[in-house]
Amino acid sequence: MSHGKLRVESFSLSIDGFGAGPSQSLENPLGLGGMELHKWFFPTNTFQKMVFGKEGGTGIDDDIAAKGFENIGAHVMGRNMFGPVRGAWPDDSWKGWWGDNPPYHTPVFVLTHHAREPLEMEGGTTFYFVTGGIHEALERARDAAGTRDIRLSGGVSAIRQYLEAGLVDEMHLAISPTLLGSGENLFHGIDLSALGYRCTEHVPTQAATHVVIGRA
C-alpha cells in the first residue's frame, strides 16, 4: 500500500525565520510576540469555524488554511506543542491546549522522552505519546492514516528534525510581516537546497506570503 505524504501546513514564520517567540510559557504558548505570526489565520473562516463555530473571512488565506485540513489521517507533533509541561509528566492532568474536543479529529502522535498512556478526547482525537523518536512516530502515524496524509503540526524543533531526515514531503509556510528577533528559528543550520527542497508555490496576500517548499 502506498502511503500518504507528510505535510506541514499553515506554519507561520516571521520575516527573520522564527516560528515561535522567546520565553514560551503557559501564558504565552507561542512565545513573546508569537501571536503576531498568526494574524493572517485568525480572521479566516477556517479558524473562526473551528474555534468559535462562527463564520469568518473567505479568500486566498482561508482557502489555503482549509486545504491544510484536507485528506489528513493522522497528526504528529512535538511535545512542546502539546503543552508547557517539561520533563517527566507529574500526572495526567494536562490534556493539551485545546479543551475536550481538539481540532485534530484523528490520532495524534506526540514526540516525547516520557511515556504516558494514550489520551482519548472527544471528536475522534486520541493523543499517543511516542518515546521511540521521529521515525517511530511517523511509522505509527502512517499505520493510522492509511492512504491519507499525515500533518506534521509543529513546533519548530519537530519540523526541523523531520526536515533534516528528509522526511517532509511538503511544507506550507505563511511568512507574516513581523519580526521576532529571537525564539525558535526554522532554517538556521539546515541546508534545504542540499536536502533536495525548493520553493514550488508562491501565493502572496496582504496578510502573509504563502510559500510551499517541496521536492518537485
Place this chain on the structure above:
Amino acid sequence: MSHGKLRVESFSLSIDGFGAGPSQSLENPLGLGGMELHKWFFPTNTFQKMVFGKEGGTGIDDDIAAKGFENIGAHVMGRNMFGPVRGAWPDDSWKGWWGDNPPYHTPVFVLTHHAREPLEMEGGTTFYFVTGGIHEALERARDAAGTRDIRLSGGVSAIRQYLEAGLVDEMHLAISPTLLGSGENLFHGIDLSALGYRCTEHVPTQAATHVVIGRA
C-alpha cells in the same frame, strides 16, 4: 545641519534568509543560485533603463526599485560587493563590476582593510576606500551626502555590521520565492527586535514580498 537617513534599498533575500548564495566568485558574484534572488528586479523599468537603456516593466516592483534611488547623496558598500579581489590589492586594475559608468552617480565609500587611492569613474561615481571601519565610512558618506540620504548597498556582512551598531534607519527587503540553503544569512544571530526594529511596511507582489524594517 541634520543629516539624512542610512537606507538599505531593494536588498533581495531568499525565504531562508540568505542575501547571497555560497561560493561567490568572479563568475558567480552573487554565489550559487544568487541570481534567483533578483528575478523581481531584472524586468523592472528601473533596472532595464539603468543597465540596457531600454524600457522595462512598470508597477509596484518598479515603483519600489525606483524609490531606492531617490534622494541618495552617497553610497556605502562592503569590499566583497565591490569585487572578487580578497586581501591586499595586487594593483589598481579592478574597477568594480559595473564598467566605466557605474549606476551610483555619487561618492561610494567601500569598506576594506586595504588602502587604495580613490577611483574616479564616469557619471559622477567615485570609489573611496575606507580602512577605518563602518563609523568612519558613514561619517564620510554623511559629509558627502549633505542633507540627502545614504544608501547602504550591501553585501550581507556590511549590512549586518551597520544593523548591529543600530545605524540603519530603514531597510527595504525583497523576499524572493526561492531557497538558497546556504550562503550569507542576513538575520542569523541578530536580534532585530531587541535592536528596536520592526516591520513598518509590507507590500507583496507576485514576484517578491517587499517589507520595510525601521524604527517607527
